[in-house]
Amino acid sequence: MPILQALENLHPALWRAHQVARPSEAVLPSGHADLDAQLPGGGWPARVLTELLLPHAGVGELRLLAPALAALQRRQRAVMWFDPPAAPCAWALGALGLDARQFVVVRSRGGARGRARERLPAVDVLWALEQALKSGHLGAALAWLPARLPADALRRLQLAAQAHDGPVFLLRDAQERTRPSAAPLRLLLASAGPDRLRVTLLKRRGPPLAQPLTLALAPVLSAPALARAQSARGPAAAVPRVGVPV
Amino acid sequence: MLWLALHLPLLSLEAFCATLPAQAQPVAVALIHQHRIAAVNAAAAACGVRPGMKRATALALVADLRLADTDTARDAAALQAVAHTALAFTPAVTLHDAQTVLLEVQASLRLFGGLVALRQRLAAALAPLGHRVQMAAAPTASGAALLARWHPADRGDLVLGAHARQLSALEPLLDAAPVWLLGPGREHWEALQGMGLHTLADLRALPRAGLARRFGAGLLDELDRARGRQADPRRWLEWPATFDSRLELFARAETSEQVLAGASVLLARLVAWARARQARVGSFTLRMGHERQRQAQVPATELHVELAEPALDAAHLQLLLRERLGRCQLAAPTLELQLRCRHLVVGAAPNGELFPTRASEAVGLVRLLERLRARLGDEQVQRLEPVADHRPERASRSVPVQGTAQGTVPARPGAALAAVSAAASAPVAPALPHHRPAWLLPEPLPLAERGALPLLEGRPLQLVSGPERIEAGWWDGVPAVRDYFIAQAEDGSLVWLYRSRLPAAVDDAGWFLQGRFG
Numbered sequence: 001m002p003i004l005q006a007l008e009n010l011h012p013a014l015w016r017a018h019q020v021a022r023p024s025e026a027v028l029p030s031g032h033a034d035l036d037a038q039l040p041g042g043g044w045p046a047r048v049l050t051e052l053l054l055p056h057a058g059v060g061e062l063r064l065l066a067p068a069l070a071a072l073q074r075r076q077r078a079v080m081w082f083d084p085p086a087a088p089c090a091w092a093l094g095a096l097g098l099d100a101r102q103f104v105v106v107r108s109r110g111g112a113r114g115r116a117r118e119r120l121p122a123v124d125v126l127w128a129l130e131q132a133l134k135s136g137h138l139g140a141a142l143a144w145l146p147a148r149l150p151a152d153a154l155r156r157l158q159l160a161a162q163a164h165d166g167p168v169f170l171l172r173d174a175q176e177r178t179r180p181s182a183a184p185l186r187l188l189l190a191s192a193g194p195d196r197l198r199v200t201l202l203k204r205r206g207p208p209l210a211q212p213l214t215l216a217l218a219p220v221l222s223a224p225a226l227a228r229a230q231s232a233r234g235p236a237a238a239v240p241r242v243g244v245p246v
Numbered sequence: 247m248l249w250l251a252l253h254l255p256l257l258s259l260e261a262f263c264a265t266l267p268a269q270a271q272p273v274a275v276a277l278i279h280q281h282r283i284a285a286v287n288a289a290a291a292a293c294g295v296r297p298g299m300k301r302a303t304a305l306a307l308v309a310d311l312r313l314a315d316t317d318t319a320r321d322a323a324a325l326q327a328v329a330h331t332a333l334a335f336t337p338a339v340t341l342h343d344a345q346t347v348l349l350e351v352q353a354s355l356r357l358f359g360g361l362v363a364l365r366q367r368l369a370a371a372l373a374p375l376g377h378r379v380q381m382a383a384a385p386t387a388s389g390a391a392l393l394a395r396w397h398p399a400d401r402g403d404l405v406l407g408a409h410a411r412q413l414s415a416l417e418p419l420l421d422a423a424p425v426w427l428l429g430p431g432r433e434h435w436e437a438l439q440g441m442g443l444h445t446l447a448d449l450r451a452l453p454r455a456g457l458a459r460r461f462g463a464g465l466l467d468e469l470d471r472a473r474g475r476q477a478d479p480r481r482w483l484e485w486p487a488t489f490d491s492r493l494e495l496f497a498r499a500e501t502s503e504q505v506l507a508g509a510s511v512l513l514a515r516l517v518a519w520a521r522a523r524q525a526r527v528g529s530f531t532l533r534m535g536h537e538r539q540r541q542a543q544v545p546a547t548e549l550h551v552e553l554a555e556p557a558l559d560a561a562h563l564q565l566l567l568r569e570r571l572g573r574c575q576l577a578a579p580t581l582e583l584q585l586r587c588r589h590l591v592v593g594a595a596p597n598g599e600l601f602p603t604r605a606s607e608a609v610g611l612v613r614l615l616e617r618l619r620a621r622l623g624d625e626q627v628q629r630l631e632p633v634a635d636h637r638p639e640r641a642s643r644s645v646p647v648q649g650t651a652q653g654t655v656p657a658r659p660g661a662a663l664a665a666v667s668a669a670a671s672a673p674v675a676p677a678l679p680h681h682r683p684a685w686l687l688p689e690p691l692p693l694a695e696r697g698a699l700p701l702l703e704g705r706p707l708q709l710v711s712g713p714e715r716i717e718a719g720w721w722d723g724v725p726a727v728r729d730y731f732i733a734q735a736e737d738g739s740l741v742w743l744y745r746s747r748l749p750a751a752v753d754d755a756g757w758f759l760q761g762r763f764g
Contacts, residue, residue, distance in 0.1 A: 019550060022640065055737070056739075056762075058685050063684070087642065088630060089638065089642055092684045100630040101631060103629060104647060105630065106626060107627075108622065124621070124622055137607045137610040191735075191737050194734055196738070220763050221710060227733070228711075
């Protein structure tokens with residue numbers, strides 16, 4: 001019937017299960033066209049949490065987020081980093097188009113050092129993130145949360161993010177993919193070779209994506225080095241080996 | 247001239263109650279002067295305690311009566327706070343006696359929109375101090391002080407307060423006033439009552455020479471000053487250049503909440519003083535004196551709170567102090583609090599914005615950073631600063647964010663434009679390719695080797711680019727002579743490692759992991 005077919009056009013909040021939802025908030029374009037095509041609204045959603053799961057720091061997550069953060073800095077919005085795993089290099093960030101002097105880095109007192117068993121859940125970084133989101137003066141927040149979180153921590157952060165006009169990125173370990181999370185957008189990142197990133201959309205407001213995306217990142221290697229790296233990886237890419245390579 | 251008098255009938259009791267910890271139910275409180283009860287509060291009066299009783303009698307009536315000696319220094323400090331609040335409305339403020347503050351407000355009437363509006367604003371400004379205030383206005387100073395002392399319940403139809411704008415209106419009010427309002431009238435109260443003199447009109451009808459001979463010239467002088475027949479010069483109050491206020495707590499404060507309750511009284515006084523000087527607070531210091539322990543005197547703890555943006559908001563100052571107190575470890579229970587402020591920023595506050603703009607966002611961001619610094623510590627909130635050094639570990643430095651840091655969001659639109667143009671025109675880094683990793687490990691990680699190839703977590707690394715030679719630091723004794731390579735790990739991620747070209751010690755030879763390309 002014609003009325004039922006047009007139901008999803010009545011309001012942007014209505015969507016069918018096979019469609020990707022249209023968010024009512026403004027989205028921030030991620031700068032990667034393939035990824036934007038698969039994200040609801042065509043970019044990083046604002047006022048909600050976005051979870052990025054990494055096997056380890058340094059798979060290319062900053063190069064993935066750099067275009068969006070650079071756009072925010074051009075609009076004079078503040079970007080805060082909460083408990084980054086290592087020291088960011090100002091020159092490398094500048095080469096990616098970000099002004100490192102404008103970032104504010106907040107480190108929690110608990111620190112991320114020590115064995116996993118000794119680490120206490122970092123109450124301080126959660127409190128700081130919640131205060132920053134509730135203030136509503138941030139452009140974006142990047143938070144590296146500890147592994148073990150209290151049960152309702154993500155729910156509280158999701159509530160606090162509603163007051164914040166911009167994306168919130170939570171970067172966590174890839175082991176968390178099996179645990180439920182309140183974030184409406186979850187991506188699993190893995191390295192797919194030099195200067196390439198494999199993105200698996202674990203959860204989004206819409207149908208799940210069957211195939212993972214492969215994105216080209218800002219190049220680090222020059223062309224001959226890239227060729228050398230790909231040839232070294234080529235025959236070994238299919239079968240992971242443990243042993244001395246040729 | 248129009249004088250406004252503020253009379254605080256319960257000043258001593260309220261100043262003492264400020265030192266008590268916050269209670270849910272009102273407690274019976276009484277002050278003792280020379281072994282007799284001098285003042286009681288409503289809860290104690292309801293149980294039957296009266297001024298003039300002996301201490302034992304009062305304790306027999308109310309078992310849990312809180313008793314303390316009258317302390318003129320404590321009362322004076324509380325009165326100073328009221329005077330400072332009044333200084334925000336007019337520069338002409340003076341103290342009349344231990345319980346009355348006089349303001350000359352003729353010049354301020356136009357600014358504040360009339361006497362009624364001025365009274366309302368003054369009452370609102372005095373509300374945080376928690377005193378009961380009786381107000382009266384009159385063309386003469388003594389007349390206003392006299393009328394303010396007249397309790398509203400005794401006045402009959404004058405419920406709102408005795409106010410007279412003209413001398414002609416003041417005369418009938420003074421005529422109806424009872425005699426004990428005059429200082430000398432209180433002393434000779436029984437004699438006057440015996441003679442049938444109850445109001446000032448009766449006194450006025452008597453011959454002046456006889457009154458002076460009987461009761462002293464002071465009585466006549468006060469009457470004349472109240473009616474405007476005699477000159478009444480006053481010396482205006484001058485506010486001190488620095489703020490230094492002390493509060494002795496009645497009970498030992500063992501938790502930070504109790505300390506905060508006492509400190510909030512001092513913060514209200516600080517805000518009143520700063521407002522009187524038309525300035526904002528830049529930083530303040532709270533000094534907590536501790537109880538003497540058995541071994542030795544515990545040194546006082548000092549908490550210094552520095553504000554990034556000078557503010558006059560008592561709630562914000564209290565929040566910062568609460569976060570700081572939460573982090574502070576008290577060595578012993580606190581007995582005394584002292585608040586000092588030497589850093590004031592004179593000038594009007596920037597205008598508040600109705601809609602969020604860039605300037606208000608910058609101010610909000612500074613306040614947020616202040617709160618984070620108060621709770622986490624000043625060194626935990628940092629920003630990056632590139633340093634012109636080729637050694638990668640020294641090329642960026644984390645400096646604590648301080649005040650309106652130049653690196654964070656600029657506060658003025660002009661500065662915002664300048665920053666935007668600077669960022670657009672000149673890149674931050676010199677023309678370097680992306681050959682630097684985004685993540686640098688704090689300490690270089692030594693890597694094991696197998697067959698001349700480095701291993702990371704047991705997996706061999708494939709060198710794909712390099713070597714990049716960095717030689718720097720020969721001038722400050724920490725030379726770095728290294729060949730840097732980009733290597734690919736098993737899963738495809740890129741890492742940055744180096745090998746020292748001229749290893750100084752055995753530990754320096756071999757591969758080291760410096761960073762990861764994020």
